Amino acid sequence: MGEVIVVTSGKGGVGKTTTTANIGTGLAKLNKKVVLIDTDIGLRNLDVVMGLENRIVYNLVDVVEGSCKVKQAMIRDKRFDNLFLLPAAQTKDKTSVTPDQMKKLAEELKAEFDYVIMDCPAGIEQGFKNAIAGAERAIVVTTPEVSAVRDADRIIGLLEANEIGKTQLIVNRLRPDMVKRGDMMSAEDVIDILAVDLVGVVPDDESIVVATNNGEPLAGDSSLAGQAYMNICRRILGESVPLLSLDDKKGLFKALAGVFRKS
Amino acid sequence: MVNSVNLKGTSSGMILELDPEISFDELKGDIANKFKENKNFLGSSMMGLLIKGRTIDDSEEEEILKLISDNCNIKISCVLKEDPDLDKIFLGYVSNTENKEIPNKELDSENKVELATEADSEVGDLLPNSAFIYSGNLRSGQSISDRRSVVVMGDVKPGATVTSDGSIFVLGALRGSAFAGASGDEKAFVFALDLDPLQIRISNAIAISPDSEKGPKLKVRRFRKKPDEKASEVAYILDGHVVKDSYGLSFLRNHLGAK
Numbered sequence: 241m242g243e244v245i246v247v248t249s250g251k252g253g254v255g256k257t258t259t260t261a262n263i264g265t266g267l268a269k270l271n272k273k274v275v276l277i278d279t280d281i282g283l284r285n286l287d288v289v290m291g292l293e294n295r296i297v298y299n300l301v302d303v304v305e306g307s308c309k310v311k312q313a314m315i316r317d318k319r320f321d322n323l324f325l326l327p328a329a330q331t332k333d334k335t336s337v338t339p340d341q342m343k344k345l346a347e348e349l350k351a352e353f354d355y356v357i358m359d360c361p362a363g364i365e366q367g368f369k370n371a372i373a374g375a376e377r378a379i380v381v382t383t384p385e386v387s388a389v390r391d392a393d394r395i396i397g398l399l400e401a402n403e404i405g406k407t408q409l410i411v412n413r414l415r416p417d418m419v420k421r422g423d424m425m426s427a428e429d430v431i432d433i434l435a436v437d438l439v440g441v442v443p444d445d446e447s448i449v450v451a452t453n454n455g456e457p458l459a460g461d462s463s464l465a466g467q468a469y470m471n472i473c474r475r476i477l478g479e480s481v482p483l484l485s486l487d488d489k490k491g492l493f494k495a496l497a498g499v500f501r502k503s
Numbered sequence: 504m505v506n507s508v509n510l511k512g513t514s515s516g517m518i519l520e521l522d523p524e525i526s527f528d529e530l531k532g533d534i535a536n537k538f539k540e541n542k543n544f545l546g547s548s549m550m551g552l553l554i555k556g557r558t559i560d561d562s563e564e565e566e567i568l569k570l571i572s573d574n575c576n577i578k579i580s581c582v583l584k585e586d587p588d589l590d591k592i593f594l595g596y597v598s599n600t601e602n603k604e605i606p607n608k609e610l611d612s613e614n615k616v617e618l619a620t621e622a623d624s625e626v627g628d629l630l631p632n633s634a635f636i637y638s639g640n641l642r643s644g645q646s647i648s649d650r651r652s653v654v655v656m657g658d659v660k661p662g663a664t665v666t667s668d669g670s671i672f673v674l675g676a677l678r679g680s681a682f683a684g685a686s687g688d689e690k691a692f693v694f695a696l697d698l699d700p701l702q703i704r705i706s707n708a709i710a711i712s713p714d715s716e717k718g719p720k721l722k723v724r725r726f727r728k729k730p731d732e733k734a735s736e737v738a739y740i741l742d743g744h745v746v747k748d749s750y751g752l753s754f755l756r757n758h759l760g761a762k
Contacts, residue, residue, distance in 0.1 A: 282644060284662075293661065294701040294711040318714060330644045330662045455714075 291455020
């Protein structure tokens with residue numbers, strides 16, 4: 241029996257979809273059978289980030305409405321045989337699906353997959369309610385900005401109200417150089433405000449942009465962000481992996497910053 | 504006079520049939536009553552008016568329009584008058600067709616269309632007799648679906664879908680999805696000035712765009728794009744597979760000629 245995880249944030253643009261794609265890829269790399277569900281009906285993105293946009297024939301709404309079987313709508317990843325995507329419909333809207341239907345779908349997929357990961361849309365309306373309906377665990381993504389943290393706080397409240405057992409936090413797009421200068425909240429500051437468990441910190445990294453444009457998530461590769469996502473995946477599996485230690489991070493970033501300065 | 508005034512509706516207007524025998528003054532009362540009776544049914548929309556059956560001059564026309572505006576809420580956008588002589592020819596044609604005679608040229612335009620479609624349907628189903636024409640870009644999330652062939656005068660962006668039982672013509676760039684021959688017509692095809700779709704489906708065959716090469720997608724696009732040199736392209740089924748070819752004489756000969 242698998243686990244249903246929802247990736248959410250409240251605020252848009254903090255990296256929910258990128259995180260979903262990378263966690264999915266990372267877990268698949270660790271030999272787990274994973275299905276990613278894009279619940280952002282009408283503004284689908286996950287298929288583009290995964291580089292699977294051209295393979296979509298059926299979508300989530302088709303499945304829920306019974307126009308096709310779940311198996312028909314699931315798209316196998318280009319690189320990993322044990323990673324699947326269930327894309328959202330683009331021509332419909334959030335009201336095409338109800339939380340009850342999502343719950344049923346999650347139950348069905350849970351039987352077959354180790355992890356069912358829902359990519360939640362921004363906001364707290366119907367799309368959010370759909371995405372969290374079947375979830376047992378929530379990963380809240382935030383950036384170290386006051387607006388994103390404020391929204392994350394609201395989301396965590398809503399998750400608690402909906403009795404999602406476990407809520408974990410990813411601090412995304414952290415820039416250690418700015419933290420050091422005191423211009424940005426550190427991961428610790430964010431945790432202080434939100435009072436939830438941290439599951440990982442992902443540094444702001446140019447390679448993410450490149451990977452997203454290429455449609456190949458970078459979890460597990462040599463880039464800093466790739467390593468950070470892989471660590472997050474290990475922690476999701478229950479391993480205790482230390483955070484990329486601050487010294488290490490500093491070192492790496494210094495090296496990185498050095499390269500940029502030279503060029 | 505029971506039926507001195509007859510009112511018929513069409514999709515965008517009304518046909519007012521007037522008795523040619525009685526006096527115009529008598530007729531005015533009937534017209535007023537007719538529109539008063541139908542006030543609720545007609546509503547307050549904008550309509551065209553075709554006056555039939557009787558020759559009326561400009562002052563009479565004005566009186567009729569005044570009667571209409573006094574008695575109901577519709578707005579008349581234009582008025583067409585019909586020559587009773589032409590009407591006689593028309594009536595003659597209607598009785599002639601019962602004898603299967605070839606109709607002469609004095610037909611009203613509606614019938615012309617019908618006759619044309621009858622003639623075309625013998626040619627075959629490759630190009631259904633009419634097309635749905637859409638002008639404008641189709642953006643992500645928008646879709647067109649029509650049983651007829653579809654012509655898009657604009658681009659079809661990624662995430663947009665065009666579905667047709669017939670063929671699809673994109674007079675612009677096709678970068679989204681196109682589904683031609685949706686009810687199983689294997690001779691349907693997809694034409695585009697710039698054919699670079701995410702997905703093409705024709706009948707039961709499906710083709711997806713090749714996965715992007717390494718390196719940012721945007722860069723690849725920029726190199727490839729030389730619109731002046733690019734020929735229009737067409738996708739069709741060959742031996743059960745969707746193939747893409749430049750649109751030219753060879754396509755016309757092979758695809759349309761083979762039929």
